[in-house]
Amino acid sequence: MAINRESNGYTILFAVIMVTFVGGILAFLATALKPAQEANVRNEKMQNILQAIGIEELNDVSRKEAGAKFNDYVIERITLNFKGEVIKRTTNSDSIKDVKDAFNINLLKQYKTIASKKERDYPLFVCEANGEKFYVIPVLGKGLWAAVWGYIGLKSDGTTVNGAVFDHKSETPGLGAEISKPDFEKQFIGKSFEEDGSYAPIKVLKPGLEKDNHEVDGISGGTFTSVGVEEMLERTIEVYYDYFKNNK
Amino acid sequence: MSEVAKREPLFSKKNKKLITDPLNDTNPVTIQVLGICSALAVTVQMSNAIVMSISVMAVLILGNVIVSLLRNLIPGKIRIIVQLVIVAALVIIVDQVLKAYVYDVSKQLSVFVGLIITNCIIMGRLEAFALGNKPWASALDGLGNGIGYGVVLVIVAFFKELLGSGKLMGFDIIPESFYEFGYMNNGLMLLPPSSLVIVAIYIWIQKSRNPKLIEN
Amino acid sequence: MELINLFIRSAFVDNMIFAFFFGMCSYLAVSKTVKTAVGLGAAVIFVLTITVPVNYLLENYVLKQGALSWLGEEYAEFDLSFLSFIMFIAVIASIVQLVEMIVEKYSPALYGALGIFLPLIAVNCAILGGALFMQEKQFPTVVHSITYGFGSGVGWFIAVVLIAAIREKIRYSHVPAPLRGVGMAFLLTGLMGLAFLGFMGFEI
Numbered sequence: 001m002a003i004n005r006e007s008n009g010y011t012i013l014f015a016v017i018m019v020t021f022v023g024g025i026l027a028f029l030a031t032a033l034k035p036a037q038e039a040n041v042r043n044e045k046m047q048n049i050l051q052a053i054g055i056e057e058l059n060d061v062s063r064k065e066a067g068a069k070f071n072d073y074v075i076e077r078i079t080l081n082f083k084g085e086v087i088k089r090t091t092n093s094d095s096i097k098d099v100k101d102a103f104n105i106n107l108l109k110q111y112k113t114i115a116s117k118k119e120r121d122y123p124l125f126v127c128e129a130n131g132e133k134f135y136v137i138p139v140l141g142k143g144l145w146a147a148v149w150g151y152i153g154l155k156s157d158g159t160t161v162n163g164a165v166f167d168h169k170s171e172t173p174g175l176g177a178e179i180s181k182p183d184f185e186k187q188f189i190g191k192s193f194e195e196d197g198s199y200a201p202i203k204v205l206k207p208g209l210e211k212d213n214h215e216v217d218g219i220s221g222g223t224f225t226s227v228g229v230e231e232m233l234e235r236t237i238e239v240y241y242d243y244f245k246n247n248k
Numbered sequence: 249m250s251e252v253a254k255r256e257p258l259f260s261k262k263n264k265k266l267i268t269d270p271l272n273d274t275n276p277v278t279i280q281v282l283g284i285c286s287a288l289a290v291t292v293q294m295s296n297a298i299v300m301s302i303s304v305m306a307v308l309i310l311g312n313v314i315v316s317l318l319r320n321l322i323p324g325k326i327r328i329i330v331q332l333v334i335v336a337a338l339v340i341i342v343d344q345v346l347k348a349y350v351y352d353v354s355k356q357l358s359v360f361v362g363l364i365i366t367n368c369i370i371m372g373r374l375e376a377f378a379l380g381n382k383p384w385a386s387a388l389d390g391l392g393n394g395i396g397y398g399v400v401l402v403i404v405a406f407f408k409e410l411l412g413s414g415k416l417m418g419f420d421i422i423p424e425s426f427y428e429f430g431y432m433n434n435g436l437m438l439l440p441p442s443s444l445v446i447v448a449i450y451i452w453i454q455k456s457r458n459p460k461l462i463e464n
Numbered sequence: 465m466e467l468i469n470l471f472i473r474s475a476f477v478d479n480m481i482f483a484f485f486f487g488m489c490s491y492l493a494v495s496k497t498v499k500t501a502v503g504l505g506a507a508v509i510f511v512l513t514i515t516v517p518v519n520y521l522l523e524n525y526v527l528k529q530g531a532l533s534w535l536g537e538e539y540a541e542f543d544l545s546f547l548s549f550i551m552f553i554a555v556i557a558s559i560v561q562l563v564e565m566i567v568e569k570y571s572p573a574l575y576g577a578l579g580i581f582l583p584l585i586a587v588n589c590a591i592l593g594g595a596l597f598m599q600e601k602q603f604p605t606v607v608h609s610i611t612y613g614f615g616s617g618v619g620w621f622i623a624v625v626l627i628a629a630i631r632e633k634i635r636y637s638h639v640p641a642p643l644r645g646v647g648m649a650f651l652l653t654g655l656m657g658l659a660f661l662g663f664m665g666f667e668i
Contacts, residue, residue: 011323018330022337022550029344030546036348044351063351112602144664145478146601169600175435221435281646284488328586329557336550344546362549362596366589368489440483441657448643448650455642462641 039067045103046070052136052151054163054189055129074136076126077102082118084242107140108147122239127153134162137240141232144224145170148179148232152188158244159194161202166229176225187216199241201234266388270396272458276369277400278451279461283369288404288443290360294417297405298398299353303346303361305394307338308370312390314338315378322379331374332365339364369397404446412437467611474615477664478597480590481623482657487590491624492649501628502621504585509617511563511585512594515556516613517606519595522551552595560586590620627652 040063047066050058050073061069071092079088079102088100096103102123110120125136133156140149146169153163164185171177178184191202192213200214204226207217218226276282283304290300314334315322322330343361346354354361364370373393378386409415414422414433422431436442455461480486487508494500525534529543564582568575585591594616603609630652639648 006324011325014321014323014330015326018333022333023547026337026340026546026550029341033344033348037344037351040348040351112604175438278646281492282489284485284492288485288488329554332553332557332586333550336553340546340549343549362552363486363589363593365549365553366592368589436658439657439661440485441654441661444485444650444654444657448647448654451647451650452640452642455647459642462644 043067048151048165048167049074049125049127049136049138052153052163052165053127053129053134054153054161055134058129073127073129074125075128078124078126079105080122080124080239080243082120082122082239084122084239084246086243087121105138107138107149111140111147117235122236124240124243132156135240135244137237139232139236141228141235143168143171143179143228144176144222148176148225148228150179150229150232152233152237154193158240159192161188161191161193164188168225171222171225176219176222178219178222179225179229184217184219191216193237193241199238201237202230204230263385263388266385267392267395270389270392271399272454273461275396275400275454276372276393277397278447278454280369280372282372283367283397284447288447289440290357291401291405291408291443292412292438293356294402294405294409296353296356297401299346299350300357300360301394301398301401303342304364304367304369304397305391307335307342307364308373308394308397309387309390310338311335311370311374312378312386313383315374316381316383316386319379327379328375331371335370335374336365369393400447400450403450404443407446408437408442412442467607470608470611471615471618474612475619475622476660478616479619479623479660479663480593480616481620481653482660484593486593487588487620488653490585490588491620491627492646495624495628495631495649498625498628498632501624505621505624507582507585508588508590508620508624509614511556511560511582511591512613512617512620513610514563514613515559515591516594516598516616517609518559519552519555520598520603520606520609522555523548523599527551548599552599553592556591556595557586590616623656626656 043063043066046069047061047063050061050066050069053073058069058073075092077090077092077096078086079100081087088098088102090096090098090101094101098104100121102125105121105123107120107123114120123138127134127136135154135156135158137152137154138149139152140147142148148166148168148171150164150166152161154160155162166179166185168177168180171179188202190213192200193202194200195214203215204218205211205215207220209215209217211217270276274280277284290296311331311334315331318330339362342364343354346357346361373389377389381389406416409417410421411434414420422433478484481488481491490504494504526532527544527548529545532539532542532544560582564575567582594613597616598609598612601612603612627649631649634648634652643651
């Protein structure tokens with residue numbers, strides 16, 4: 001053989017060529033596929049928001065359709081601070097690009113990096129369907145293994161639940177993961193966050209007990225996930241309760 | 249399995265064996281015990297298992313061919329690292345493609361796609377076969393081992409999904425009337441340990457039918 | 465307190481072997497006798513404790529979107545996370561090599577004990593798995609990542625030693641012939657995994 005495969009010079013040359021070549025291919029591919037990947041993430045969020053509104057025609061909206069229909073239903077995107085004051089307001093005629101735009105608020109990032117809930121941003125989506133007004137609120141908390149999150153749709157009074165969508169990163173399939181099933185989500189419909197004119201969080205209780213207007217069945221075998229759902233609802237919705245109260 | 253061999257009679261006998269052996273006698277999962285990590289963790293649903301098998305197969309075949317083509321160029325000293333880089337690059341490609349085109353599945357597989365890199369089947373075949381054989385034989389070897397891996401994965405997923413959630417590929421299979429008679433889905437089947445038990449039973453059956461594989 | 469919880473979680477609840485099957489290949493290969501199991505187990509603890517924090521720093525100061533902002537404003541937009549697999553495995557492979565050389569030079573006794581296991585570790589899924597879970601969990605500080613790496617290593621160690629002990633004993637039992645060896649090891653791991661499920665949600 002003409003070349004000495006064991007020499008240091010050859011080894012280094014080989015390594016350099018390989019790294020450049022592989023790096024080039026990967027960089028090209030990542031750049032080429034990025035738009036499609038980002039569109040997936042964005043459309044899924046839109047799909048979740050639309051489904052959370054809780055009206056018949058949007059229950060089975062697909063991820064693809066969601067991207068197109070989003071602006072027909074979501075008429076306003078509002079970002080609130082902890083006191084329930086508006087810090088940014090955009091409508092469906094504005095494109096989604098400002099970092100403080102409600103759609104661009106990354107709850108998971110804020111949850112991990114901003115320790116105090118008082119300094120986080122609180123996005124709110126104002127929707128209109130069939131002449132009625134709805135609100136959709138994103139929530140995020142901690143399950144047994146990793147993050148759990150969801151979108152809560154409220155009626156125009158700002159306190160009665162009209163729809164709910166939950167999802168999770170890696171809860172146990174068949175147990176904690178059941179929160180993303182319709183059986184669990186449907187229970188929230190009609191429940192209320194208000195009692196005698198003040199805030200009353202929805203509790204996730206042991207399954208099988210009698211339930212009143214502020215309680216739903218938890219998941220048997222998914223206690224930690226249920227606790228996580230309850231905590232994130234209680235912590236987050238309170239902020240919006242103040243907003244709705246001041247804007248009636 | 250025999251279908252592949254029949255459809256392409258041009259294959260020499262030796263080449264055919266490259267595909268059929270890994271299905272039974274040298275099955276990468278149950279006999280060589282390689283690549284278990286990713287095999288068992290993604291088997292809660294059939295669809296995930298299938299995507300995972302296809303991904304592994306793609307990486308395995310491509311990796312085998314590339315290493316085989318380069319086998320006279322790779323310096324011996326950094327052999328392992330070169331193989332790792334090739335595999336890692338292929339896996340990144342698979343991961344990016346999944347994220348762009350089958351987003352739901354990529355969400356479920358999450359970190360397990362990355363673990364294809366350390367899937368011992370791939371490194372094992374690269375080291376044991378591709379480094380010493382021609383590209384075509386290496387491709388067949390990759391295909392055979394990929395199928396052998398996929399078959400076990402799909403069988404495990406079949407039982408886990410059927411018994412654990414009463415579904416196959418996400419569709420309800422167990423009729424409603426069964427539940428009315430008191431039939432219950434076995435939640436235990438959805439948890440990780442049950443895959444190990446299913447593989448153990450699979451090995452038991454395989455080895456009883458093929459006693460020459462029995463260990464002493 | 466948080467760190468103790470993280471340690472317990474990574475060692476028992478999210479046990480690398482029983483909950484995720486990471487590192488099964490080498491695990492089945494060495495769990496025939498307790499002695500080799502202890503050797504490889506120790507090597508895994510060692511390597512995980514080093515590689516997880518190193519990869520953590522890499523992730524947070526090089527790869528993540530905006531991670532390069534310490535270089536200057538214009539780099540803030542760079543997102544190299546698509547390179548993470550290849551970087552992690554490269555870091556792991558080189559650290560393993562480095563550790564091997566250092567141990568060989570300064571502690572021949574330790575090298576005698578761990579030496580043959582170190583090369584095996586580069587392709588142990590537990591190590592890369594540790595790095596990938598670290599990335600997914602987004603720990604706030606490097607101390608968390610050290611704790612996580614160490615805890616996962618300890619969990620792996622416990623699992624491999626326990627199974628090795630059982631496999632040593634079981635050689636004297638009448639196992640059905642087709643199940644001998646690997647089959648029985650799978651079954652045992654499954655049963656142990658069930659036992660470890662009892663730790664789920666365990667917190668101090």
